[in-house]
Amino acid sequence: MDFLRPASWEEALAAKAEHPTAVPIAGGTDIMVEINFDHRRPEYLLDLNRIELLREWEVGEEVTRIGASVPYTQIIENLRATVPGLALASHTVASPQIRNRGGVGGNLGCASPAGDSHPALLAAGAEVEVESVRGSRLIPIDEFYTGVKRNALAPDELIKTVHVKNADGPQQYSKVGTRNAMVIAVCAFGLALHPETRTVRTGIGSAAPTPIRAKAAEEFLNAALEEGGFWDNGKVVTPSIAKQFGELASGACNPIDDVRGTAKYRRHAVGIMARRQLVWTWEQYRAGNGRTLEGAA
Amino acid sequence: MANTRTTPSGTPTNVSQKHNQGGIGESTLRPDGTLKVTGEFAYSSDMWHEDMLWGQTLRSTVAHAEIVSIDISEALAMPGVYSVLTYDDLPAEMKNYGLEIQDTPVLANGRVRHHGEPVALVAADHPETARRAAAKIKIDYRELPVVTDEASALAPDAPLIHEGRDDHHSGHVPHPNIVHRQPIIRGNVEEARKRADVIVEGEYTFGMQDQAFLGPESGLAVPCEDGGVDLYVATQWLHSDLKQIAPVLGLPEEKVRMTLSGVGGAFGGREDISMQIHACLLALATNKPVKIVYNRFESFFGHVHRHPAKLYYEHGATKDGKLTHMKCKIVLDGGAYASASPAVVGNASSLSVGPYVIDDVDIEAVALYTNNPPCGAMRGFGAVQACFAYEAQMDKLAAKLGIDPVEFRQLNAMEMGTLMPTGQVVDSPAPVAELLRRIKARPLPPERQWETAGESADVRALPGGLSNTTHGEGVVRGVGYAVGIKNVGFSEGFDDYSTARVRLEAIGGEPVAMVHTAMAEVGQGGVTVHAQIARTELGVTNVTIHPADTQVGSAGSTSASRQTYMTGGAVKNTCEAVREKLLEIGRRKNGSYHPAWATAELLLEGGKVVTDGGEVLADIADILEGEAIDLELEFRHRPTVAFDLVTGQGDGHVQYTFAAHRAVVEVDTELGLVKVVELACAQDVGKALNPLSVVGQIQGGTTQGLGVAVMEEIIVDPKTAKVRNPSFTDYLIPTILDTPSIPVDYLELADPNAPYGLRGLGEAPTLSSTPAVLAAIRAATGLELNKTPIRPEALTGTL
Amino acid sequence: MRVNFTVNGRPQEADDVWEGESLLYVLRERLGLPGSKNACEQGECGSCTVRLDGVPVCSCLVAAGQVEGRDVVTVEGLADFAKQREEHGHACGTGACGGAQGVSTDEAKQWTAKGTDSQTGEGVELSPIQQAFIDAGAVQCGFCTPGLLVQADALLESNASPSDQDIREALSGNLCRCTGYEKILDAVRLAAARQGEAV
DSSP states (O other), rough: OEEEOOHHHHHHHHHHHTTTEEEEEESTHHHHHHHHTSSOOOSSEEEEETGGGGGOOEEEESSSEEEEEEEEHHHHHHOOOHHHHHHHHTTTTTHHHHTOBBBBBHHHOOOTTTOOOOOHHHHEEEEEEETTEEHHHHHHGGTEEEETTTTTOOEEEEEEEEEEESSSEEEEEEEESSSSSOOOEEEEEEEEEEETTTTTEEESSSSSSOOOHHHHHHHHHHHHHHHHHHHHOOOOHHHHHHHHHHHHHHHHOOOOTTTTHHHHHHHHHHHHHHHHHHHHHHHHHHTTTGGGGGOOO | OOOOOOOOOOEEEEOOOOOTTTTTTSSOOOTHHHHHHHSSSBGGGGGGOOEEEEEEEOOSSSEEEEEEEEEEHHTTTTTTTTEEEEEOOOOOOOOOOOOOSEEEEEOOOOOESSSOOOOEEEEESSHHHHHHHHHHHHHEEEEEEOOSSHHHSSOOOOOOOOSSSSSSSTTTOOSTEEEEEEEEEESSSHHHHOSSSSEEEEEEEEOOOOOOOOOOOOEEEEOTTOOOOOEOOOOSSSSHHHHHHHHHHTOOOGGEEEHHHOOOOOOOSSOOOSHHHHHHHHHHHHHHOOEEEOOOHHHHHOOOOOOOOOEEEEEETTTSEEEEEEEEEEEEEESSSSSTTHHHHHHHHHHTTBOOOEEEEEEEEEOOOOOSOEEEEOOOTTTHHHHHHHHHHHHHHHHHHOOOHHHHHHHBBBBBTTTOOOOOOBOOOHHHHHHHHHHHHHHHOOOOTTOSSSSSSOGGGSTGGOOOOOTTTTTTEEEEEEEEEEEEEETTOOOOOEEEOOOOOEEEEEEEEEEEBBBSSSSSSHHHHHHHHHHHOOOEEEEEEEOOOOTTTOOSSSSEEEHHHHHHHHHHHHHHHHHHHHHHHHHHHHHHTHHHHHHSOOOEEEEEEEEETOOEEHHHHHTTTTOOOEEEEEEEEOOOOOOOTTTTOSSSOSSSEEEEEEEEEEEETTEEEEEEEEEEEEEEEEEEEESSHHHHHHHHHHHHHHHHHHTTTBBBBBBOOOSOOOSSSSOOOTTTTTTBOOOEEOOOOTTTSSSGOOOOOSHHHHHHHHHHHHHHHHHHOOOOOEEEEEEHHHHHHOO | OOOEEEEEEEEEEEESTTTOBBBBHHHIIIIITTTSSSSSSSSOOOOTTEETTEEEGGGGGGGGGGGGGGGEEEEEGGHHHHHHHHHHHHOOOOOOOSSSSBBBBHHHOOOOOOSSOOOOOGGOOOOHHHHHHHHHOOOOOOOOOOOHHHHHHHHHHHHOOOOOHHHHHHHTTTSSSSSSSSSHOOOHHHHHHHHHHOO
């Protein structure tokens, strides 16, 4: 095993180009477990800790740019306003110590269906900025997850920044685990209301081979909200809409039975979380926390 | 209170020492506390030696197989590798070990019987080298069908886990795949059933719990010039280890010198051998010190677990709420090797009635041999599984009779004088009804504690916690009660004794006592209590606790809630003898100067000999005059007898201990997630030698019971008998956010047979905690819930 | 590979480090600082918590090579770290720790519990949180204690009077198997109260 310690982003890209099998290590919260438990012996470890730009974030007009290594703690503390769903998701990650080290880049790099940030990124709408010596590109989050623990990165590419659309409405995130803290998701769900476009987006974690959106549920809800004039009249969404939204979210799942939970439970729980989050976000929207209602409520 | 009586060991005591500062009854602080908070306390995994090597164990990847061949050549050829050992390298004729039945191979002999069984050992200069070398050992397995439950173990064509076994249980068991069977018959169940107005039956399942002590199995073996070995290790019982280690090394016991290293928790999981023999073998083979440290993955294979169990119960009661009879069958899965299974069977059967009066019983408990992971000692030891089932039965009966569940239990509660199903009289206080009264009388915690002044809910106070799954939706509160009975000390005729050496001398003009035992301090605070006892009995302030080793007689196991009773009793006993000797010297030297030497009751207080009237006669230091009094004595509890193999009759237990819990839970009934809001405990401890430690033990035991109620289970694939979750990622134990406030109310009703009247206390809280939480969840959900731990699936119909 | 970094204020150099080694291993096996504990080595238990450039992290999940040039505080340096913080409003460690390799067997044999209760400490100066853990009975087997101390100290540094739920959240990554956590809560409350009195 070799330990590569690039001092700059350029050096890191060069190292990755030279050693495409090199495994990037930033927070270490996944890869070090695999090394400690003898599950993995990469030929090269590519340490990204020295690269400052990966630890920087920037809140722009439209998007919040989050460096791949920005620890979850920083997202929780500093980026609640523009990426509230991701901040909520970050808060459910493991433990304070892990949140101090791990970041979204690692979640995306591992692309585990159980990664906590994926449903929030899917719901908010995001692009992953990846780069290699060949140049950089933006991968829409919907195209990022390509299989179980696989993503759209080329072997010589590194994740640089995640561009998350700034929230224009309420966002929520929940995950189910069998412990009240420090638990890997049995399943997770994220919901974002986008009043500006009068749409909703969702994200489901740990209930399919990859993180996915519940598209049928989104389409149903978009239509139901439009038809009922809910965006304008600010009425309470009817229980039947919430129920059907939950059922459609549940139907989007394609889960497995494993040691953490049954497929049946995962489907069930995603449906409950979806229904509850619709109520929570809609209440926030009605209360005027959604931007489009500011001043109107 | 100076009265003459005889201790169980026969030493007469004619003095009760008065209170001495830092003595018993005070919450003195741990003597190892400073070392433990500064990181300097030397745990077994912290040991280090010049030139030491690292040992690695290669374990079977399948549960049941014949080993066709092992090829170690590639591993042995690796640079940095000093030794590779397999069964063929074992040096002595004795190649097995075991607590009661020596059925466990040090290294697999042509066959593996469970997933993770040790097959080969490697010593290398770096742990990674050792791991890489172990990975290069080629083992060719021919897999055999697996036995995983009662049906497959007792099927006509079932593979025998131990063919040709000839242990002392083999003659009386109905099938060779049954380790031990203990029936208990008393009265006439068929007749009694006729008196019952209601009958309740239930089938219960208890999952496999892991001790999950935080300090992994580890130790250091150092070869010596005399051909022997020094072993530094974390264990629960040095002398029991020694008896198992020396024969397989082919060494006399005196050439295996054991020193207790810091122990990072135990809870039964260190009663069996883990890496002890392996480290010694590698050290002797390489003539270099060898350290072995399991990681968490290996730790799940490195020790036995709590027996999973199936329990079938039938109870009857009259309509006025009196129990008529009980019939039960308890099937414990012992896994591939016997470990403590026979004794667990004895406990499960003899305590299967619970703390209730039932005259007519028909009880049977068995432990199976299977290809599942070996199971043995864990806190509560057979009584835990039974308590889970009989307490569920009590709630069902109460519901059926329309009687309050606490009142129903109180109506049937045992008390002093009650006859156990074994025919043994409960001859000391058994305040079962009072414990229940106390937990019930406690005010309930406020509802909806998640509501905050602001608009958002504090999810930390809700089921799901930080995962933000509910803001109050679907959340229903439930309250449940349970009570349990546990025995203290080793039972069934076992010669259970402890040894204490006490040395009293004057250092710099001050009397100093040194207490030397082989007691394994595993966190329970025995070292604190030993110092307190010495202060009380010898009237000194300075007490040194000698490290535990095998240079002093056995202290027995740190298990069975026995150490304060037994080794504490031994320290008391030896201190009393030292005191007598000191007074004898004092009388001889000073008797002529003061008549009180001959006439008064003499006590030791503040470093002086005083009369019971408070008159100072001499300084202890002056009596000693540079000489030391150094005594080592054994202490025994009253004898017990084995249970009759047909009727189960016999005074098999030493002492009984009782705890009761009230659980308040909030359940997210839609997602099946549980938040335990409060888990109150009332327990009789006889005498609290150290109140702070007493409360700590009760809270810790309670939390382990909570864990197995809602999350903890080793999941074994029934098709392959392989463990599916050997890690802290998937074997979950409660975090501080899962653990509620645990108010403790302890009683001190003295047991006249026990030192200071104390009652062993470590295990009882682990019994009733689990059924109380289950009862509360049943109350919240209305579901029957016959399996623990409960999973969200069971609460949401999504299994 | 070689790694140079600062531990408890003292520069340290570790040689022949295998690239897959964790910071935890280097501290324990190469620098003679076994106080940080190896309970799970998968970031689930918090027993190995150290401050890395001031931030509490699981040292089992930090690759040794990642600490090159950085500053680490372990439980062995916690008392000095806390003292510095008290005196200067910030802490950088003083270098009072480190030294011999691990715990020699001679030391292990010679270990004796001190005759007096441990609050007297016999010359050992403790940080407030360390003292509170002893006083409150928050230590049983003690294996989780070092990690809890480092984490709880960091909590009190940023939040002088945490609510019970704050304490629970901050310590939710530190498993304890002995105490049932109640006395650990007591200890943090006690340290916070004493800290409050002192101000």
